[in-house]
Amino acid sequence: MIVPLNEYDFLKRALAVYGDCEAIVSGDLRLTYRQFGERVNRWAHVMRALGVEKGDRVAIISQNSHRMMDGFFGAPLIGAVYQPINFRLVAADFEYILNHAEAKVLIVEDFLLDTVEGIRGNLTSVKHFIVHTDDSGARHEGRQGWRDYEELLAKGSPAPPDEVQIDENETACILYTSGTTGRPKGVMLTHRNLYINAMNSIIEFGLNHSDVYLHTLAQFHCNGWGLPYAVTGVGGKHVIVSKYEPASFFDLATREKMTFACMPPTMINMALNHPMGEEERNHLPRNVRIGTAGSAPPMALIKGMQERLGWQVIQIYGLTETSPFLTVSKVKPHMHVLSAEEKLRVQTRTGYQMLGVDIRVVDEDGKDIAADGVQVGEVIARSNVVMAGYWRQQEATDAVIVDGWFHTGDMATIDNEGMIEIVDRKKDLIISGGENVSSIEVEGMLYKHPSVLEAACIAIPDEKWGEVPAALIVSKPGMQVTEQEIIDFCRGNMAHFKCPKSIVFVDALPRTATGKIQKNVLRDKFWEGRGKRVN
């Protein structure tokens, strides 16, 4: 018997088995799975009433919210394509992404209402504008053409909608991600992708019905790494964190008896820098696992989490294009002979392949490099977690999926334990605090400044964010411009996480014989003395 794999099944099971158990905690709101399921049904009916048909894109721009959860399960229930968008982007990004994906419905959190209102006239496909707010729906009053999320929901039936036939290989969501090209690309993940990734999450994090999961990680980031599905499938509890901030995080973790959270290294760093009294520390939950990814966690962060808080860190690695989990880095049983320090070192490495993921590290001819932990090659993957492709960008898809293998663009060593360690990036990509930044996009912005003659954007190491964008600039003859002016110019026109944190003015940029800027030469200075070129 073949039953299409569908991420909605994770909620279906929770409804059958954990109906009266707490599903979601969000501020003062507490929902059982039965109540959550009814909200999802209502949302499905609302979408249908708005004319959403199978395959239509339903976009949302929001911080973490239980309303984003409605979409994670409401969309597959009627075969709609969910499209969570990074709320840290700027209006021009939203416009491009929404038009490119041809989204039919757009839900926006209230704090972005003005921003989106400013581009409404340019949105070519969106038929319905919905605002969600915790402020009793007051914010959109008097706004023409906007509807309130909860008002709509109240009108939808809580009964399950008519079933729709779904092929597991159809697109379940589109997630725009920045790459080496200036424009973001829409990663199409299928129901099968999401299902298998969520199963792997359950397995590697050992999730079960006793788990209390804090949504610290942004839900728009590859569907919160698939945890909304995984935690639901095992009947665990979701605790929504709309905005991560260490003090309230520790409060909530303590109050709700957190057992599990996912935190990019920057969040861990913030947590460890949070001053904590003995009393507060004594009340922290025990037996906590922290999943981390987005960039390599420095050993001090893992050590701090494990030794100071007593929380176990599990590093995973992946990309939006891979749903996202590819590898996990755990200390294997036979490594018990290692010293505590050596075990920590193992945990900082990128990791070994998860179940159902084939990982290879290959040279430029596509041949496996030696598994000696020294040679460096590109990480490629073959798995059911690899995306179907980039939305309407076949060429870009063909560039990364070659002969049945997905090319990550990440350069790594591999050892005889099957353990990879990423040491460099093939593509010209900056990953800052877990966010992809296209250096080409940044350079494009720099070139718009009237004083800039030439510009190159590279990643430089940063204590807090792992790496941050920095720019090397040749200014136009006779023009006077300061570092702060350039930075301010960028911040006024693009998402803040993309803006260069420092500017170096130079007389000329090093180029190859063919005129290409030699970014590796530029980076050499900043990464000198480090074993690798990425953080």
Add this chain to the structure above:
Amino acid sequence: MIVPLNEYDFLKRALAVYGDCEAIVSGDLRLTYRQFGERVNRWAHVMRALGVEKGDRVAIISQNSHRMMDGFFGAPLIGAVYQPINFRLVAADFEYILNHAEAKVLIVEDFLLDTVEGIRGNLTSVKHFIVHTDDSGARHEGRQGWRDYEELLAKGSPAPPDEVQIDENETACILYTSGTTGRPKGVMLTHRNLYINAMNSIIEFGLNHSDVYLHTLAQFHCNGWGLPYAVTGVGGKHVIVSKYEPASFFDLATREKMTFACMPPTMINMALNHPMGEEERNHLPRNVRIGTAGSAPPMALIKGMQERLGWQVIQIYGLTETSPFLTVSKVKPHMHVLSAEEKLRVQTRTGYQMLGVDIRVVDEDGKDIAADGVQVGEVIARSNVVMAGYWRQQEATDAVIVDGWFHTGDMATIDNEGMIEIVDRKKDLIISGGENVSSIEVEGMLYKHPSVLEAACIAIPDEKWGEVPAALIVSKPGMQVTEQEIIDFCRGNMAHFKCPKSIVFVDALPRTATGKIQKNVLRDKFWEGRGKRVN
């Protein structure tokens, strides 16, 4: 990207990640995953050399053995169909099954060589007869037409064979079920069936690379419930138990530091009846999980395992037709308020649906019965773990898979926790004076009596009530007990209409080759001369 789900991938991952870790312990033999993988490759080459092509059946009749493990992974590696056969069957059964499945290759453990030799002339499809033995291959010397397994293996290349294209929905194995009536049927399980079932095993038993799994459960029983795949996928260790016997089981569990085993209730019963000194008990491994299935475990068995040995029991339920796992019975977090006794009671219940399994309990019109824990209906399932069908028995397949739902033939209640409890086989339900009586429940009570070794409850005709429960009992050696004592014991502990009205003491209960009590044989006597078996 779509990569066919294939149970061989579980070994592929172990080879990539756990190559130098111990994979299999079998007597004095200890193999790392690398060594095991080489044996599997050798076996794949041997099969190819013998002319085994994609889809060909390769049968094995054997007790648990590391050589059966070769087949679990060697078959999917070349697309052969694995066919483990119950070694407790008789020659006529072997003949029927092998001819019906048209097996091309047959591997037989040495102790069955004479038995199979006796029917060799009748086997119409088998081209190659192979004997496996731990006795240096001596036993088949002088036997015409038999080849030694290890001699063949030594000739095969340890390198991976050429890849073969596999559709995940193709048949991976055929398992003949021992029906109590009629000819056995060949259950066809696909690669996808086995893969999803193994993922669910990992999730529900919480398997990981620290696990040491004892193969107590027969490997021919639905591929050892899929644990050979699951344990391999997470890089755990397999310890082969060729023949279960309590004393050596406890020795091996202690020596190898067992963490996990699967034991049907009869095995648990034997283990608990094994006399054990304080010293021996003190050395038993801790943190052990015991999966149990096959029949409902009486509360006394779960209690004995958990309180006397400190081993956690996890009951699962399923059928060969469902790969086999459908439900699992764990005490949910919100049940912590229950008493210890009530929690044990929860564990004896059949359980709730696993991830990716839809379970319903329906009346004769196919409508869901009330989830009140009282009404009884048939358990039906919809899942990727449901078989493709019975080999060359379309009619039998159509009788059990109706409108996309598999009909288990098991009758159960379901409560508002989604927890089902099987109260009888579809044709083995007692209806006395209009009241439903579960023979399993009655048996559970009988087993609580200190003098009862084995018990079976059946319906017998009754003038007044239509039918009433009666019990057949094997009393413990040296114990004296009367019919009235047993009846009084039941009446003191359960509703009077449920209590056996008569007790027959017997020396043994008739069982099928797989150990299932043949209730139809028992009932025959009591219903003789009547046109029907229910009143």
